[in-house]
Amino acid sequence: MKSRVFSGARPTGRQHLGNYLGAIQNYVSLQGEYTCVYCIVDVHALTSLEDTGSLQKNIHEMMLDWLAAGLDPQKSILFVQSHVPEVMQLHTLLSMVTPLSWLLRVPTFKEKVKLQPHNVNYGLVGYPVLMTADIVLYKAEVVPVGEDQLPHLELAREIVRRFNNLFGNTFPEPEAKLTSFPLILGLDGKEKMSKQLGNDIEIALSDEATIERVMTALTDPARRYRSDPGHPEICNIYRLQRYFNPFQLDDIAEQCRSAKIGCVDCKMLLAREINSTLKPFREQRATLAAKPRYITNVLADGAQRAQVIARETLKEVKLKMGLI
């Protein structure tokens, strides 16, 4: 039997370059070698109750992005977290073997407390336990994620070790798999690219909208006039050129340092490359968008396949924990 891969992402709607370069690239490339299970984690999204009215639309948009980017429902299991409710039971069971102190020290929990002080809910503390349940329900060994998820993965490994010690070897210790671009910064050039922070570039934008968005990016703050020499090593646009324009990198760096090109030229170069790289993706997305029933069918089929595995694992866990 092939080893399993699991990953999940919150239904934030259209995916951005951070998701694409940090995670989706690996989701796609792992499909040949492993049995892959990819999940839209709608229950996790409820830990930050903002706009639940758009959840269904977001799930649909995200799935369009995933499929158009190359996720293949013939090869991978694609589903929505709440459609396989066994994960909620496993979450409760794992919560009994997870010390509260481990959860309170998770950096993302501390960040969320700052970001939403009016809504520090119980689910937010348990977020990494639910994430662990997601992974171990499928006994996944490999978890493709961006760098921001590493503390969660570390905790998942600790929970697995503890469970295996207490109840006998049951779950493999999941390992994170990063891409070569595990942390993409946003248009502000400071924070990680994220929808919540409003500093993202969606991959499904039109060519014109992509150019407009790239033009708003902050570059080297020391370069205030066109004639000022630039510092590519600290410029986020240059970092993105590494992925989209790998063959012109040295030229761009030299022309920036000597002020032969300005930031607007450099951004235009980047935006054009983003558009040409994403052209096949965008065409495929438009084709799929015309077939909304297809997405519903893919998700229904994915949930069914996922549930077969989920039920088996949950039964084993209940047996080991003395519940049956």
Ligand code: AMP
């Ligand atoms: P999210 O949209 O936060 O649920 O993230 C979905 C996946 O994309 C996770 O594996 C994240 O680690 C990854 N990801 C999100 N934002 C970024 C970013 N700015 N750079 C790299 N990876 C990211």
Ligand code: TRP
């Ligand atoms: N916490 C992840 C994020 O915010 C989403 C997620 C939920 C996940 N469950 C997972 C990622 C399991 C990998 C494996 O992006």
